[in-house]
Amino acid sequence: MKFAIVVFPGSNCDHDAHYALTEVLGYEADFVWHKETDLHGADAVVLPGGFSYGDYLRSGAIARFSPVMASVADFAAAGQPVLGVCNGFQVLLEAGLLPGGMRRNRDLKFICQYVHLRVEQTDTLFTRNARVGQVLRIPIAHGEGNYYAPPDAMARLEANRQVIFRYTAPDGALDDAWNINGSTAAIAGICNEARNVVGLMPHPERACERVVGSTDGRVILESVVTALTGEGALA
Amino acid sequence: MIDESTLVAHGLTQDEYQRVLDILGREPNLTELGIFAVMWSEHCSYKSSRVHLRRLPTESPRVLQGPGENAGALDIGDGLAAVFKIESHNHPSFIEPYQGAATGVGGIIRDIFTMGARPIALLDSLRFGPLTDSKTQHIVEGVVAGIAGYGNSIGIPTVGGEVAFDESYAGNPLVNVFCLGVANADALILGRAEGVGNPVYYVGAKTGRDGIHGATMASAEFDDTIDEKRPNVQVGDPFMEKLLLEACLEVMETDALVGIQDMGAAGLTCATCEMGSRGGSGIEIDVALVPQRETGMTPYEIMLSESQERMLFIVKQGREAEVERIFEKWDLHAVSIGQVTADGLLRVRDRDAVVVEIPNKALADEGPVYNRPTRRPDDFEERQRFDLATLTEKPPAADALLTLLASPQIASKRWIYRQYDHMVRTNSIALAGVGAGVVRVKGTNRVLAFAVDGNGRYCSLDPRGGAMLAVAESARNVACSGATPIGATNCLNFGNPERPEIMWQFAEVVDGIAEACRALNIPITGGNVSFYNETDGIAIQPTPVIGVVGLIEDVSNVLGRVFSQQGASIILLGDAMPGLGGSEYLKLVHGVVRGTPPAIRLEREHALQRCLVSLAQAKLVQSAHDCAEGGLAVTLSECCFESGGIGAEVSVASVSDTVPHDVRLTVALFGESASRVIVSASPANTHDVLARACDAGIAAAVIGQTGGDRLRLSVDDAPVIDAALSEIERIWASGVAKYFEGRAA
Amino acid sequence: MWTIFFIASLERYDVKAKVYVTLKPSILDPQGKTIAQALQTMGYQTVQDVRQGKYFELDLDSGSADEARQMVAEVADRVLANPVIESYRVEVE
């Protein structure tokens, strides 16, 4: 099982993703420089967090024009798994591989803290090992994570069950006070219609070891391995 | 040609100018004069502080690099080095809070990766005026956002820091930033130019007219002409620096580099002459080859520009293409602007014309050195005098505790550190806000812990004692996480050194730091001095900020601040002593800043810290928290906060020889006696903890148990505080944030 | 009371103001520079330089356009722009 981790200029969670996937979880992972168009024969692609191009203009707005993105789009179109984390999610939105866009956080501040995410759907490549309603404790670190999609797009997202994670209270209750950045419908993560492309603002790669505070992020990274290889499938 | 007013504009004295004439044996031209002026400014030359800084201890078997290079380095085992330093960006942060703080972060990060280290953590040490003032709120908002904006973008976690508020900083905020990186111990890269004929390369942002004379500005007080100093503002570009960081680290792996230095204060001038001087070489460059952002720039402007995110490096002849290729990969264009020469001169050309010719050594090492007069302030003894009996009308203890917990000084700093990405790089073990920064070193079992501390109020009452307390507190914070302190850096923030009272404070502080570092076996590997922190003749409190670095050899020995179990024993290590001098309680509850700060016995402090480390290694304690501002009552509260609702019931005896009787209670609760730590231990381990403390010669007593959802405190068996934890925690949690609700960012 | 209030409210106008905030020309604009480079890389070779600024639309309920102009200039100076590094321009319709 091999992952490709795309490195844009300004990506800064690329090494964290690599460490989590290889050192912690024991998979293979290659960095793919944004000017490359070959995905190194990977089985899954990760667009990591960070500040591609400094987040200048809009988060992800410049990175989506990188040469590698055409290959990522083809890879996604072929039904293969693509995960965008934080800035990676923003790149996927800008690239049109996922619907919607991001605004500044409701309180206009960058926010770094643990949040609670409720798993809404498990029939995606990145949540199949989780339970519906399971609450994950995973950190966020972003200034522009206030998700928005126009009403018609929202209706389609909900009808197609494309909302995968929502910000909730620790017990999984929806509550505006726990909607950390003011996202529409408390959306923390979504998938595409084919359910192979997933983007989320929280950082699963930061929540893979007890020593740094949580292991709740593993289920997201492990799900795709189970989906592709059968390893670690739930009984 | 060089007249009196030109000298004044450049901040050079007649004597200094005479020295220039002697060195050159001729009149300098204006560009040369500008170069001398910045290199001999206080900021670059340390002319007022040098004679004192020599008294600091700088050696230990772990020191790989002491003061003098871009950063210090300590051996941390496994073939690795911790590379760290602290820098101030006080003046720029007052003029433009966001950009000033942001470029301060950028500058210290460059100092670290210049040494060949990958930066892995930042800490910030901040001082502002009272938060009730809207101008201060604006500054705080900008500074915090600026640090966040730069650190978050470049992907280096800000894992902790400290902040204090006092009137003396209202017109002179302090922004000190500490950065730490990890390098291979045998691959440290130095800022030297060697090898005649080796090319000198420039890479990074283009040069604009930014911050020309920033270094001389940092060496002058603020006054009504501040507006004229404004066009100098430098804007940070963290994206550019991220590219530089990655490209430089990649180039450093090739061994094609001879030396490298960032262009910080005094820009191209400082980078060229310092590298030349360290390597005993000459350097010749052509300013026409320097990439420029603006048109019509003169050699003077190019040499003195402080545009950010620029590096200068020397490449081994024949390896140029390899180096250029790596920079190209990162979309950076490294250009050769000159070469190393044998004559020891800084020679600057503008195409065919030679515009500067000055010996590197004269600029970098042979600047003026002043042993400025010192005088103890006349009111020194008077301010230390304080009679506890004058404290009438004391509020009930419970009310005083609430006042303290609600004050920004003591309240939760979450509003600040939540804006900092403190988790990127997935090394942060203790989360920001729960003690020292604690960061693992991937690929090893080792952990580094570091803290910045400094108490300006203590230092204003007793500079020497206050400095010792700062070293002790910083080291104690590190030891509370289970780490052995192994080295330190320092940032010395003071007023105008030309005033004898300020110079006296400075000399006393240096002596205090030196004495404490010797006693605690902590070498100083570098630092920074920031003078002229005055507005309209009013100086800041003398504020030494000490950044101590500690080492934990086994990640499983890391300790946190908060109680982790119900029913644990609460143990106080160390003695309570009489006195309230300089305390947070006196200031916040009575508005009094007087008395003598707590006395410190350094050998006891050392024993306490060693004892803490041994308790952590033996896994006998569950938590440890330094007893500092606000005394025992505040410290116990902090141990309960963020613990998931674990309360405590504690009973202590008052300090017996304190008079009068009703003050004893106050001293017991809010006195800030040094060298005290609260630890918690399971009942089964309690005896062993006490026995180890006894062996170490440390007073230790079980003062209560964790449990319940209240904080209950008795003094001499009389209950004095009984509060619902959730309620006092709410007050503490909003103490800083409440000032920023509804502000337009 | 009622009448006075009624008359006063009749005298208010809906005014739209626009404020353009730009970095002063000599100040580095990292965003603009990065955007310009990206556009060139994408093949928009004719782009020489890009500067990024801020743009505000204010809806006011003002006594007069003059009153609005004065107020918006003050707001621009105090809040919307950072006069240390930015300049601004106000337009009132």
Place this chain on the structure above:
Amino acid sequence: MWTIFFIASLERYDVKAKVYVTLKPSILDPQGKTIAQALQTMGYQTVQDVRQGKYFELDLDSGSADEARQMVAEVADRVLANPVIESYRVEVE
């Protein structure tokens, strides 16, 4: 070669273009809302609403104003604005 280059370079114009980008009207603008509230708190009671957007100045070296207009419209649509949430306006001098 020389002549051709010379003629070509004669035919280029320095063109300045401006692009204004704002969130679509139906989308809540958290920045604008916060500024409006802050202004009201500061005593600017006549402020009803604020919207914050971005403003770009592009320096081009174009064959003609028309060519520039077309190119800038494309750049605004593809790059400077995100049409999912933003609208834009282009001005070419």
